[in-house]
Amino acid sequence: MTTRTIFAASGSRQGLLLTAPAVLVVSGIVAFAFASLVCYSIWTQTYLDMDHTPTTLNYQRFFREPMFLFLLGKSLLIALGASVITVLAAYPVAYYVSFKVQRRKLLWITILTLPFWMSYLLRVFSWKLILGYNGILNTGLGTLGLISAPVEALLHNSFAVVLTLTHSWAPFAVVPIFLSMERIDRSLLQAAADLGDTPLQAFRRVVWPLTLSGVFSAGILIFIPTVGDYVTPQLVGGTSGIMIGNLIFAMFTKLNNWPLGSAIALMSLLAIGLIVFAASRLLGVHKVEVK
Amino acid sequence: MMSGNHHIRIEGVSKAYGSFVALKGIDLSIAKGEFFSLLGPSGCGKTSLLKILGGFEAPSAGDVIIAGTRVNDVPPYRRNTNMVFQSYALFPHLDVYANIGYGLKRRKASEAEKRATIEGLIDLMQLKGLENRNVEKLSGGQKQRVALARALALKPEVLLLDEPLGALDKKLRDEMQKELRAIQQRVGITFVFVTHDQEEAMALSDRVAVLFDGRIAQVDTPRNLYNRPKSVDVAQFIGTINLFDGVLRSATGGRTTVESPDFGTISVAEPAPSTASGRLRMAVRPEQVAIEAAGAAAAPGRIAGEGTVTALSFRGDRSYVELALKTSGAPLSVVVPNVSSSQVRSLDVGTTAGFSFAAEDLLLLE
Numbered sequence: 001m002t003t004r005t006i007f008a009a010s011g012s013r014q015g016l017l018l019t020a021p022a023v024l025v026v027s028g029i030v031a032f033a034f035a036s037l038v039c040y041s042i043w044t045q046t047y048l049d050m051d052h053t054p055t056t057l058n059y060q061r062f063f064r065e066p067m068f069l070f071l072l073g074k075s076l077l078i079a080l081g082a083s084v085i086t087v088l089a090a091y092p093v094a095y096y097v098s099f100k101v102q103r104r105k106l107l108w109i110t111i112l113t114l115p116f117w118m119s120y121l122l123r124v125f126s127w128k129l130i131l132g133y134n135g136i137l138n139t140g141l142g143t144l145g146l147i148s149a150p151v152e153a154l155l156h157n158s159f160a161v162v163l164t165l166t167h168s169w170a171p172f173a174v175v176p177i178f179l180s181m182e183r184i185d186r187s188l189l190q191a192a193a194d195l196g197d198t199p200l201q202a203f204r205r206v207v208w209p210l211t212l213s214g215v216f217s218a219g220i221l222i223f224i225p226t227v228g229d230y231v232t233p234q235l236v237g238g239t240s241g242i243m244i245g246n247l248i249f250a251m252f253t254k255l256n257n258w259p260l261g262s263a264i265a266l267m268s269l270l271a272i273g274l275i276v277f278a279a280s281r282l283l284g285v286h287k288v289e290v291k
Numbered sequence: 292m293m294s295g296n297h298h299i300r301i302e303g304v305s306k307a308y309g310s311f312v313a314l315k316g317i318d319l320s321i322a323k324g325e326f327f328s329l330l331g332p333s334g335c336g337k338t339s340l341l342k343i344l345g346g347f348e349a350p351s352a353g354d355v356i357i358a359g360t361r362v363n364d365v366p367p368y369r370r371n372t373n374m375v376f377q378s379y380a381l382f383p384h385l386d387v388y389a390n391i392g393y394g395l396k397r398r399k400a401s402e403a404e405k406r407a408t409i410e411g412l413i414d415l416m417q418l419k420g421l422e423n424r425n426v427e428k429l430s431g432g433q434k435q436r437v438a439l440a441r442a443l444a445l446k447p448e449v450l451l452l453d454e455p456l457g458a459l460d461k462k463l464r465d466e467m468q469k470e471l472r473a474i475q476q477r478v479g480i481t482f483v484f485v486t487h488d489q490e491e492a493m494a495l496s497d498r499v500a501v502l503f504d505g506r507i508a509q510v511d512t513p514r515n516l517y518n519r520p521k522s523v524d525v526a527q528f529i530g531t532i533n534l535f536d537g538v539l540r541s542a543t544g545g546r547t548t549v550e551s552p553d554f555g556t557i558s559v560a561e562p563a564p565s566t567a568s569g570r571l572r573m574a575v576r577p578e579q580v581a582i583e584a585a586g587a588a589a590a591p592g593r594i595a596g597e598g599t600v601t602a603l604s605f606r607g608d609r610s611y612v613e614l615a616l617k618t619s620g621a622p623l624s625v626v627v628p629n630v631s632s633s634q635v636r637s638l639d640v641g642t643t644a645g646f647s648f649a650a651e652d653l654l655l656l657e
């Protein structure tokens with residue numbers, strides 16, 4: 001018992017030593033990037049020059065001009081929608097593999113993550129091919145005589161963005177949910193049944209609470225990168241599907257206003273942080289110990 | 292057995308997992324309020340049988356009848372049985388109180404009644420003060436008591452226990468055995484208790500079924516299992532036993548005459564076991580054998596012999612003496628209580644010792 005704890009302790013210390021260089025480099029880079037963002041956000045762009053006098057003007061602009069808050073709000077909503085839908089789609093898949101498949105579970109998971117082996121751009125483009133004006137869906141529906149003229153509304157809107165994001169990220173969501181299910185001792189389900197729970201009740205009272213941490217990780221894993229995504233909105237979103245990422249991207253490129261771009265980026269970061277925190281409270285994840 | 296009082300009847304139950312047959316035609320009946328144990332080595336099918344009683348596995352053949360109703364197709368959540376699982380299966384996301392109250396939650400009783408039930412069990416299991424403790428942070432003995440309380444909370448007709456004391460150390464296990472027996476007597480529920488520990492089965496049970504390889508070898512009271520085992524396997528599994536070869540000479544009116552290379556022709560007041568070849572085995576428990584002076588003649592009603600001491604071991608309250616019989620060289624184990632160890636003290640490895648045992652203690656086995 002004691003020897004095992006000692007080994008475990010030395011094992012984790014060894015792990016710490018081994019990962020330390022990588023962790024230091026990565027956190028150094030992140031800290032540098034973050035510090036740069038903070039600095040830029042309190043400076044002012046004066047045409048080609050940078051005015052280094054600290055100011056809150058960029059933040060004031062962010063809150064004063066409705067477009068910024070609107071775009072941020074919309075991006076958060078789209079990302080939230082994509083995360084929720086993705087998790088909802090991934091959960092039954094993970095459940096099936098974990099609880100119903102008897103053998104070769106890992107093979108199943110590998111096959112499920114196949115779409116992820118394809119380049120991100122290719123995946124987005126394939127949706128363009130499916131949803132586009134002359135795309136597969138319109139052609140198919142037209143051939144079947146279900147529509148007389150191609151429907152334009154399929155592409156270039158928020159729906160297309162959510163759909164594409166969901167498809168892109170679903171495999172990412174399956175894995176953490178699947179892992180949280182695999183950790184559940186199967187005799188717990190028998191115990192629940194023994195104590196009078198129907199399968200549905202046992203799911204609600206045992207499986208769901210014990211997979212909450214996996215659901216939460218999956219949601220976060222998707223939510224954070226999708227809020228700032230600017231590739232998908234640009235390719236399938238059109239003008240009405242534009243998101244905060246596109247704006248930040250533009251600030252750092254075409255519009256050449258790094259200070260304002262930094263302020264928007266930091267405000268987005270803050271919003272994401274607050275939402276993640278609120279969601280963890282709401283789902284009660286902080287009460288479930290992650291082992 | 293009191294007929295008409297069968298609480299659980301298991302009729303011709305078999306269980307196959309794919310091509311592997313884990314249970315082969317089990318017939319059992321268990322009385323209401325009985326403490327009944329399933330005893331056997333690991334892998335003999337004890338858990339499988341218990342799971343069939345709990346409804347977690349369906350029998351491949353045969354019927355399970357509880358309180359007069361055939362329950363083969365009744366799912367666990369509709370059975371009036373509860374189980375204490377081998378690994379306790381406590382819900383890790385719930386505290387002690389919520390674990391014990393898990394099954395009560397859906398019941399129609401008032402909240403106050405439910406609270407009273409849970410608190411009563413917390414008292415009974417001496418878990419006071421641990422109500423809000425996470426179950427992962429409990430000791431083995433505490434987990435075991437929570438598992439027991441959780442199963443008892445629903446006041447089942449039958450409690451199924453799968454090696455519930457297996458993970459505890461010896462001292463705690465002895466304590467829990469006493470508590471378990473006391474609780475069973477207090478609540479009056481039929482207990483079906485699985486164990487691979489013969490001492491535990493004997494200490495707790497009204498009756499024990501010994502299982503080998505998916506078959507029942509014998510169902511009996513602990514006393515009879517020990518004193519009247521029906522086969523060599525059972526005799527060897529329940530405690531230690533000395534075995535000698537013999538040949539059946541005659542069997543009349545409940546008396547059997549056997550010829551043995553070690554003891555000559557002896558007559559025992561016991562019916563002969565069924566033996567096709569005429570060969571049989573004679574058996575006697577180590578504590579039924581007494582050490583005698585070498586060369587002493589047998590007292591009336593006793594069977595005597597001589598052997599060379601091959602090992603001696605002192606165990607405080609008793610000593611173990613291992614002999615090799617002069618006649619056939621067969622090994623003989625003797626346990627001598629140390630209150631009367633004067634003969635033992637004069638023994639040494641390599642010396643010759645006499646021994647004897649009562650003819651009536653000799654068992655005839657197939």
Ligand SMILES: Nc1ncnc2c1ncn2[C@@H]1O[C@H](COP(=O)(O)OP(=O)(O)O)[C@@H](O)[C@H]1O
Binds near residue numbers: 331335336
């Ligand atoms: N679900 C199962 N699938 C296949 N074989 C099983 C299964 N459950 C038990 N067995 C096999 O059946 C035999 C009896 O198992 P079990 O009832 O658990 O024995 P015990 O509880 O006496 O140790 C063992 O050989 C075990 O490997």
Ligand SMILES: [Mg+2]
Binds near residue numbers: 337338377
């Ligand atoms: Mg078992």
